Amino acid sequence: MLIATAAYGVDLQKQLFWLKGVGYSRRADFSESQSPIHLHLGTKVLMKKHCALFYCCIVVLAGFMSFAPISVHAQKRVSDKDVEALMKNLKEDSKSFRDNFDAALKKSAIRRTSQEKDAKDLxxxxxxxxxxxxxxxxxxxxxxxxxxxxxxxxxxxEKLIYNLHLDQKTISQWEKIRTELDHVSSAFGINAPYSRM
Known part of the structure:
Protein backbone atom coordinates (compact mmCIF):
# COMPACT_ATOMS: atom_id res chain seq x y z
CA MET A 1 0.00 0.00 0.00
CA LEU A 2 2.84 2.35 0.87
CA ILE A 3 4.66 1.36 -2.29
CA ALA A 4 1.56 2.09 -4.41
CA THR A 5 1.09 5.43 -2.71
CA ALA A 6 4.72 6.34 -3.24
CA ALA A 7 4.49 5.36 -6.91
CA TYR A 8 1.35 7.45 -7.27
CA GLY A 9 3.12 10.39 -5.63
CA VAL A 10 6.03 10.10 -8.04
CA ASP A 11 3.68 10.06 -11.02
CA LEU A 12 1.83 13.07 -9.65
CA GLN A 13 5.05 14.99 -9.23
CA LYS A 14 6.06 14.16 -12.81
CA GLN A 15 2.71 15.44 -14.10
CA LEU A 16 3.08 18.65 -12.09
CA PHE A 17 6.59 19.19 -13.45
CA TRP A 18 5.31 18.62 -17.01
CA LEU A 19 2.46 21.08 -16.55
CA LYS A 20 4.86 23.64 -15.15
CA GLY A 21 7.13 23.10 -18.13
CA VAL A 22 4.29 23.64 -20.56
CA GLY A 23 3.18 26.70 -18.70
CA TYR A 24 6.65 28.18 -18.69
CA SER A 25 7.05 27.36 -22.36
CA ARG A 26 3.76 29.06 -23.29
CA ARG A 27 4.57 31.97 -21.04
CA ALA A 28 7.97 32.29 -22.65
CA ASP A 29 6.47 32.14 -26.16
CA PHE A 30 3.87 34.75 -25.31
CA SER A 31 6.34 37.09 -23.67
CA GLU A 32 8.74 36.73 -26.61
CA SER A 33 6.08 37.46 -29.23
CA GLN A 34 4.86 40.48 -27.26
CA SER A 35 8.31 41.85 -26.45
CA PRO A 36 9.09 45.48 -27.42
CA ILE A 37 11.65 44.36 -30.01
CA HIS A 38 9.15 42.17 -31.83
CA LEU A 39 6.45 44.84 -31.65
CA HIS A 40 8.85 47.43 -33.08
CA LEU A 41 9.85 45.16 -35.95
CA GLY A 42 6.22 44.35 -36.71
CA THR A 43 5.34 48.04 -36.78
CA LYS A 44 8.18 48.80 -39.20
CA VAL A 45 7.08 46.04 -41.56
CA LEU A 46 3.49 47.28 -41.44
CA MET A 47 4.58 50.87 -42.14
CA LYS A 48 6.65 49.74 -45.11
CA LYS A 49 3.65 47.92 -46.57
CA HIS A 50 1.43 50.98 -46.11
CA CYS A 51 4.02 53.28 -47.68
CA ALA A 52 4.39 50.98 -50.67
CA LEU A 53 0.61 50.89 -51.11
CA PHE A 54 0.42 54.69 -50.79
CA TYR A 55 3.08 55.26 -53.48
CA CYS A 56 1.36 52.77 -55.78
CA CYS A 57 -1.90 54.72 -55.43
CA ILE A 58 -0.11 57.98 -56.25
CA VAL A 59 1.45 56.48 -59.39
CA VAL A 60 -1.90 55.13 -60.59
CA LEU A 61 -3.64 58.45 -59.89
CA ALA A 62 -0.94 60.39 -61.73
CA GLY A 63 -1.37 58.08 -64.69
CA PHE A 64 -5.10 58.72 -64.84
CA MET A 65 -4.58 62.48 -64.57
CA SER A 66 -2.07 62.48 -67.41
CA PHE A 67 -4.48 60.64 -69.71
CA ALA A 68 -7.56 62.69 -68.77
CA PRO A 69 -6.71 65.88 -70.76
CA ILE A 70 -5.93 63.79 -73.82
CA SER A 71 -9.31 62.05 -73.62
CA VAL A 72 -11.18 65.34 -73.15
CA HIS A 73 -9.32 66.93 -76.06
CA ALA A 74 -10.14 63.94 -78.26
CA GLN A 75 -13.83 64.26 -77.38
CA LYS A 76 -13.88 68.00 -78.14
CA ARG A 77 -12.14 67.64 -81.50
CA VAL A 78 -14.51 68.18 -84.44
CA SER A 79 -14.05 66.08 -87.56
CA ASP A 80 -13.73 67.59 -91.04
CA LYS A 81 -17.08 66.05 -91.93
CA ASP A 82 -18.76 67.83 -89.01
CA VAL A 83 -17.12 71.15 -89.89
CA GLU A 84 -18.27 70.79 -93.47
CA ALA A 85 -21.84 70.15 -92.32
CA LEU A 86 -21.73 73.22 -90.06
CA MET A 87 -20.47 75.40 -92.91
CA LYS A 88 -23.15 74.08 -95.25
CA ASN A 89 -25.92 74.93 -92.77
CA LEU A 90 -24.38 78.37 -92.24
CA LYS A 91 -24.29 79.01 -95.99
CA GLU A 92 -27.91 77.97 -96.53
CA ASP A 93 -29.22 79.91 -93.52
CA SER A 94 -27.31 83.02 -94.61
CA LYS A 95 -29.07 82.94 -97.98
CA SER A 96 -32.56 82.82 -96.45
CA PHE A 97 -31.56 85.44 -93.87
CA ARG A 98 -30.52 87.87 -96.60
CA ASP A 99 -34.01 87.88 -98.13
CA ASN A 100 -35.71 88.52 -94.77
CA PHE A 101 -33.13 91.15 -93.84
CA ASP A 102 -33.71 93.10 -97.07
CA ALA A 103 -37.46 92.99 -96.43
CA ALA A 104 -36.99 94.18 -92.84
CA LEU A 105 -34.87 97.15 -93.99
CA LYS A 106 -37.83 98.46 -95.99
CA LYS A 107 -39.61 99.02 -92.68
CA SER A 108 -36.57 100.40 -90.83
CA ALA A 109 -35.44 103.94 -90.08
CA ILE A 110 -32.82 103.83 -92.87
CA ARG A 111 -35.16 102.82 -95.70
CA ARG A 112 -34.57 104.60 -99.03
CA THR A 113 -31.18 105.92 -97.89
CA SER A 114 -27.58 105.15 -98.73
CA GLN A 115 -27.32 103.39 -95.39
CA GLU A 116 -29.94 100.90 -96.55
CA LYS A 117 -27.84 100.11 -99.60
CA ASP A 118 -24.70 99.72 -97.46
CA ALA A 119 -26.54 97.38 -95.09
CA LYS A 120 -27.78 95.24 -97.96
CA ASP A 121 -24.30 95.09 -99.44
CA LEU A 122 -22.87 94.04 -96.05
CA GLU A 158 -24.65 92.26 -85.21
CA LYS A 159 -24.36 95.96 -84.41
CA LEU A 160 -26.58 96.95 -87.33
CA ILE A 161 -29.45 94.60 -86.51
CA TYR A 162 -29.81 95.67 -82.88
CA ASN A 163 -29.20 99.36 -83.54
CA LEU A 164 -31.99 99.38 -86.14
CA HIS A 165 -34.36 97.43 -83.85
CA LEU A 166 -35.44 95.07 -86.62
CA ASP A 167 -38.34 92.64 -86.20
CA GLN A 168 -38.10 89.55 -84.00
CA LYS A 169 -38.14 87.12 -86.94
CA THR A 170 -35.03 88.69 -88.43
CA ILE A 171 -33.31 88.78 -85.04
CA SER A 172 -34.10 85.09 -84.39
CA GLN A 173 -32.72 84.10 -87.78
CA TRP A 174 -29.57 86.07 -87.14
CA GLU A 175 -29.02 84.55 -83.71
CA LYS A 176 -29.23 81.09 -85.28
CA ILE A 177 -26.61 82.09 -87.85
CA ARG A 178 -24.39 83.55 -85.16
CA THR A 179 -24.60 80.31 -83.16
CA GLU A 180 -23.63 78.29 -86.24
CA LEU A 181 -20.71 80.61 -86.90
CA ASP A 182 -19.63 80.24 -83.28
CA HIS A 183 -19.50 76.45 -83.74
CA VAL A 184 -17.43 76.82 -86.89
CA SER A 185 -15.01 79.26 -85.30
CA SER A 186 -14.65 77.02 -82.22
CA ALA A 187 -13.67 74.13 -84.49
CA PHE A 188 -10.71 76.27 -85.64
CA GLY A 189 -9.92 77.52 -82.14
CA ILE A 190 -10.99 81.07 -82.99
CA ASN A 191 -12.81 83.27 -80.49
CA ALA A 192 -15.69 85.26 -81.98
CA PRO A 193 -16.69 88.09 -79.59
CA TYR A 194 -19.72 90.22 -80.48
CA SER A 195 -20.61 93.72 -79.46
CA ARG A 196 -23.91 95.52 -80.00
CA MET A 197 -22.50 98.97 -79.29
Missing amino acids: VAGFEKQTDSMFSDFKKTKRGDVAVETTISSAQQI
Missing part, protein backbone atom coordinates in the same frame (compact mmCIF):
# COMPACT_ATOMS: atom_id res chain seq x y z
CA VAL A 123 -25.28 91.10 -95.71
CA ALA A 124 -24.82 90.14 -99.38
CA GLY A 125 -21.06 90.08 -98.82
CA PHE A 126 -21.54 87.95 -95.71
CA GLU A 127 -23.58 85.44 -97.70
CA LYS A 128 -20.83 85.21 -100.34
CA GLN A 129 -18.20 84.75 -97.63
CA THR A 130 -20.05 81.79 -96.12
CA ASP A 131 -20.41 80.24 -99.58
CA SER A 132 -16.72 80.75 -100.36
CA MET A 133 -15.68 79.45 -96.95
CA PHE A 134 -17.68 76.27 -97.48
CA SER A 135 -16.32 75.69 -101.01
CA ASP A 136 -12.69 76.29 -99.99
CA PHE A 137 -12.94 73.98 -97.00
CA LYS A 138 -14.35 71.16 -99.14
CA LYS A 139 -11.28 71.43 -101.38
CA THR A 140 -8.45 72.20 -98.95
CA LYS A 141 -9.83 71.28 -95.48
CA ARG A 142 -8.56 74.67 -94.33
CA GLY A 143 -10.47 77.79 -93.47
CA ASP A 144 -8.83 79.87 -90.73
CA VAL A 145 -8.56 83.04 -92.81
CA ALA A 146 -12.02 82.66 -94.31
CA VAL A 147 -13.54 82.12 -90.87
CA GLU A 148 -11.89 85.24 -89.46
CA THR A 149 -13.10 87.33 -92.44
CA THR A 150 -16.65 86.02 -92.03
CA ILE A 151 -16.56 86.77 -88.29
CA SER A 152 -15.51 90.36 -89.02
CA SER A 153 -18.58 90.86 -91.25
CA ALA A 154 -20.81 89.15 -88.69
CA GLN A 155 -19.71 91.58 -85.99
CA GLN A 156 -20.78 94.52 -88.18
CA ILE A 157 -24.15 92.91 -88.93
Whole structure:
Protein backbone atom coordinates (compact mmCIF):
# COMPACT_ATOMS: atom_id res chain seq x y z
CA MET A 1 0.00 0.00 0.00
CA LEU A 2 2.84 2.35 0.87
CA ILE A 3 4.66 1.36 -2.29
CA ALA A 4 1.56 2.09 -4.41
CA THR A 5 1.09 5.43 -2.71
CA ALA A 6 4.72 6.34 -3.24
CA ALA A 7 4.49 5.36 -6.91
CA TYR A 8 1.35 7.45 -7.27
CA GLY A 9 3.12 10.39 -5.63
CA VAL A 10 6.03 10.10 -8.04
CA ASP A 11 3.68 10.06 -11.02
CA LEU A 12 1.83 13.07 -9.65
CA GLN A 13 5.05 14.99 -9.23
CA LYS A 14 6.06 14.16 -12.81
CA GLN A 15 2.71 15.44 -14.10
CA LEU A 16 3.08 18.65 -12.09
CA PHE A 17 6.59 19.19 -13.45
CA TRP A 18 5.31 18.62 -17.01
CA LEU A 19 2.46 21.08 -16.55
CA LYS A 20 4.86 23.64 -15.15
CA GLY A 21 7.13 23.10 -18.13
CA VAL A 22 4.29 23.64 -20.56
CA GLY A 23 3.18 26.70 -18.70
CA TYR A 24 6.65 28.18 -18.69
CA SER A 25 7.05 27.36 -22.36
CA ARG A 26 3.76 29.06 -23.29
CA ARG A 27 4.57 31.97 -21.04
CA ALA A 28 7.97 32.29 -22.65
CA ASP A 29 6.47 32.14 -26.16
CA PHE A 30 3.87 34.75 -25.31
CA SER A 31 6.34 37.09 -23.67
CA GLU A 32 8.74 36.73 -26.61
CA SER A 33 6.08 37.46 -29.23
CA GLN A 34 4.86 40.48 -27.26
CA SER A 35 8.31 41.85 -26.45
CA PRO A 36 9.09 45.48 -27.42
CA ILE A 37 11.65 44.36 -30.01
CA HIS A 38 9.15 42.17 -31.83
CA LEU A 39 6.45 44.84 -31.65
CA HIS A 40 8.85 47.43 -33.08
CA LEU A 41 9.85 45.16 -35.95
CA GLY A 42 6.22 44.35 -36.71
CA THR A 43 5.34 48.04 -36.78
CA LYS A 44 8.18 48.80 -39.20
CA VAL A 45 7.08 46.04 -41.56
CA LEU A 46 3.49 47.28 -41.44
CA MET A 47 4.58 50.87 -42.14
CA LYS A 48 6.65 49.74 -45.11
CA LYS A 49 3.65 47.92 -46.57
CA HIS A 50 1.43 50.98 -46.11
CA CYS A 51 4.02 53.28 -47.68
CA ALA A 52 4.39 50.98 -50.67
CA LEU A 53 0.61 50.89 -51.11
CA PHE A 54 0.42 54.69 -50.79
CA TYR A 55 3.08 55.26 -53.48
CA CYS A 56 1.36 52.77 -55.78
CA CYS A 57 -1.90 54.72 -55.43
CA ILE A 58 -0.11 57.98 -56.25
CA VAL A 59 1.45 56.48 -59.39
CA VAL A 60 -1.90 55.13 -60.59
CA LEU A 61 -3.64 58.45 -59.89
CA ALA A 62 -0.94 60.39 -61.73
CA GLY A 63 -1.37 58.08 -64.69
CA PHE A 64 -5.10 58.72 -64.84
CA MET A 65 -4.58 62.48 -64.57
CA SER A 66 -2.07 62.48 -67.41
CA PHE A 67 -4.48 60.64 -69.71
CA ALA A 68 -7.56 62.69 -68.77
CA PRO A 69 -6.71 65.88 -70.76
CA ILE A 70 -5.93 63.79 -73.82
CA SER A 71 -9.31 62.05 -73.62
CA VAL A 72 -11.18 65.34 -73.15
CA HIS A 73 -9.32 66.93 -76.06
CA ALA A 74 -10.14 63.94 -78.26
CA GLN A 75 -13.83 64.26 -77.38
CA LYS A 76 -13.88 68.00 -78.14
CA ARG A 77 -12.14 67.64 -81.50
CA VAL A 78 -14.51 68.18 -84.44
CA SER A 79 -14.05 66.08 -87.56
CA ASP A 80 -13.73 67.59 -91.04
CA LYS A 81 -17.08 66.05 -91.93
CA ASP A 82 -18.76 67.83 -89.01
CA VAL A 83 -17.12 71.15 -89.89
CA GLU A 84 -18.27 70.79 -93.47
CA ALA A 85 -21.84 70.15 -92.32
CA LEU A 86 -21.73 73.22 -90.06
CA MET A 87 -20.47 75.40 -92.91
CA LYS A 88 -23.15 74.08 -95.25
CA ASN A 89 -25.92 74.93 -92.77
CA LEU A 90 -24.38 78.37 -92.24
CA LYS A 91 -24.29 79.01 -95.99
CA GLU A 92 -27.91 77.97 -96.53
CA ASP A 93 -29.22 79.91 -93.52
CA SER A 94 -27.31 83.02 -94.61
CA LYS A 95 -29.07 82.94 -97.98
CA SER A 96 -32.56 82.82 -96.45
CA PHE A 97 -31.56 85.44 -93.87
CA ARG A 98 -30.52 87.87 -96.60
CA ASP A 99 -34.01 87.88 -98.13
CA ASN A 100 -35.71 88.52 -94.77
CA PHE A 101 -33.13 91.15 -93.84
CA ASP A 102 -33.71 93.10 -97.07
CA ALA A 103 -37.46 92.99 -96.43
CA ALA A 104 -36.99 94.18 -92.84
CA LEU A 105 -34.87 97.15 -93.99
CA LYS A 106 -37.83 98.46 -95.99
CA LYS A 107 -39.61 99.02 -92.68
CA SER A 108 -36.57 100.40 -90.83
CA ALA A 109 -35.44 103.94 -90.08
CA ILE A 110 -32.82 103.83 -92.87
CA ARG A 111 -35.16 102.82 -95.70
CA ARG A 112 -34.57 104.60 -99.03
CA THR A 113 -31.18 105.92 -97.89
CA SER A 114 -27.58 105.15 -98.73
CA GLN A 115 -27.32 103.39 -95.39
CA GLU A 116 -29.94 100.90 -96.55
CA LYS A 117 -27.84 100.11 -99.60
CA ASP A 118 -24.70 99.72 -97.46
CA ALA A 119 -26.54 97.38 -95.09
CA LYS A 120 -27.78 95.24 -97.96
CA ASP A 121 -24.30 95.09 -99.44
CA LEU A 122 -22.87 94.04 -96.05
CA VAL A 123 -25.28 91.10 -95.71
CA ALA A 124 -24.82 90.14 -99.38
CA GLY A 125 -21.06 90.08 -98.82
CA PHE A 126 -21.54 87.95 -95.71
CA GLU A 127 -23.58 85.44 -97.70
CA LYS A 128 -20.83 85.21 -100.34
CA GLN A 129 -18.20 84.75 -97.63
CA THR A 130 -20.05 81.79 -96.12
CA ASP A 131 -20.41 80.24 -99.58
CA SER A 132 -16.72 80.75 -100.36
CA MET A 133 -15.68 79.45 -96.95
CA PHE A 134 -17.68 76.27 -97.48
CA SER A 135 -16.32 75.69 -101.01
CA ASP A 136 -12.69 76.29 -99.99
CA PHE A 137 -12.94 73.98 -97.00
CA LYS A 138 -14.35 71.16 -99.14
CA LYS A 139 -11.28 71.43 -101.38
CA THR A 140 -8.45 72.20 -98.95
CA LYS A 141 -9.83 71.28 -95.48
CA ARG A 142 -8.56 74.67 -94.33
CA GLY A 143 -10.47 77.79 -93.47
CA ASP A 144 -8.83 79.87 -90.73
CA VAL A 145 -8.56 83.04 -92.81
CA ALA A 146 -12.02 82.66 -94.31
CA VAL A 147 -13.54 82.12 -90.87
CA GLU A 148 -11.89 85.24 -89.46
CA THR A 149 -13.10 87.33 -92.44
CA THR A 150 -16.65 86.02 -92.03
CA ILE A 151 -16.56 86.77 -88.29
CA SER A 152 -15.51 90.36 -89.02
CA SER A 153 -18.58 90.86 -91.25
CA ALA A 154 -20.81 89.15 -88.69
CA GLN A 155 -19.71 91.58 -85.99
CA GLN A 156 -20.78 94.52 -88.18
CA ILE A 157 -24.15 92.91 -88.93
CA GLU A 158 -24.65 92.26 -85.21
CA LYS A 159 -24.36 95.96 -84.41
CA LEU A 160 -26.58 96.95 -87.33
CA ILE A 161 -29.45 94.60 -86.51
CA TYR A 162 -29.81 95.67 -82.88
CA ASN A 163 -29.20 99.36 -83.54
CA LEU A 164 -31.99 99.38 -86.14
CA HIS A 165 -34.36 97.43 -83.85
CA LEU A 166 -35.44 95.07 -86.62
CA ASP A 167 -38.34 92.64 -86.20
CA GLN A 168 -38.10 89.55 -84.00
CA LYS A 169 -38.14 87.12 -86.94
CA THR A 170 -35.03 88.69 -88.43
CA ILE A 171 -33.31 88.78 -85.04
CA SER A 172 -34.10 85.09 -84.39
CA GLN A 173 -32.72 84.10 -87.78
CA TRP A 174 -29.57 86.07 -87.14
CA GLU A 175 -29.02 84.55 -83.71
CA LYS A 176 -29.23 81.09 -85.28
CA ILE A 177 -26.61 82.09 -87.85
CA ARG A 178 -24.39 83.55 -85.16
CA THR A 179 -24.60 80.31 -83.16
CA GLU A 180 -23.63 78.29 -86.24
CA LEU A 181 -20.71 80.61 -86.90
CA ASP A 182 -19.63 80.24 -83.28
CA HIS A 183 -19.50 76.45 -83.74
CA VAL A 184 -17.43 76.82 -86.89
CA SER A 185 -15.01 79.26 -85.30
CA SER A 186 -14.65 77.02 -82.22
CA ALA A 187 -13.67 74.13 -84.49
CA PHE A 188 -10.71 76.27 -85.64
CA GLY A 189 -9.92 77.52 -82.14
CA ILE A 190 -10.99 81.07 -82.99
CA ASN A 191 -12.81 83.27 -80.49
CA ALA A 192 -15.69 85.26 -81.98
CA PRO A 193 -16.69 88.09 -79.59
CA TYR A 194 -19.72 90.22 -80.48
CA SER A 195 -20.61 93.72 -79.46
CA ARG A 196 -23.91 95.52 -80.00
CA MET A 197 -22.50 98.97 -79.29
